[in-house]
Amino acid sequence: MELRPRVEEFIEKVVDSYTDEEFRNNFRMNRRTFSAVLTLIAVKISTQDMDVGRHTIPAKAQLLIALWYFATPDSYRLVV
Structure with a gap:
């Protein structure tokens, strides 16, 4: 199987430049709510x-x- 090149720094270059509407359309919550949820769970899902x-x-x-993944009907294969 041939490996496909990955987009480097996708979150920093693409997701972070989404408009508020694009962010909400893709992730089904606004940035403020996302930040609040991330603050609540970051320690639990992070490890060094x-x-x-x-x-x-x-x-x-x-x-x-x-x-x-939760917001789209796409299969898991398309996510990773």
Whole structure:
């Protein structure tokens, strides 16, 4: 299977530049609510520990991925 190139810094370059309407359309909540939820759960889903394997995805990215997945009818295969 051939690996496809990934978009580098997608959140920083694309998601962070979404208008408020685009953000709400993609993640089904406004940025303020997103920030509040992230503040509540970031410590629980973040870790700096790595014994083997890949580094943990940052909490912000984890939450954005989960919200996008919950907000769209696309399959899991399209998310990752």
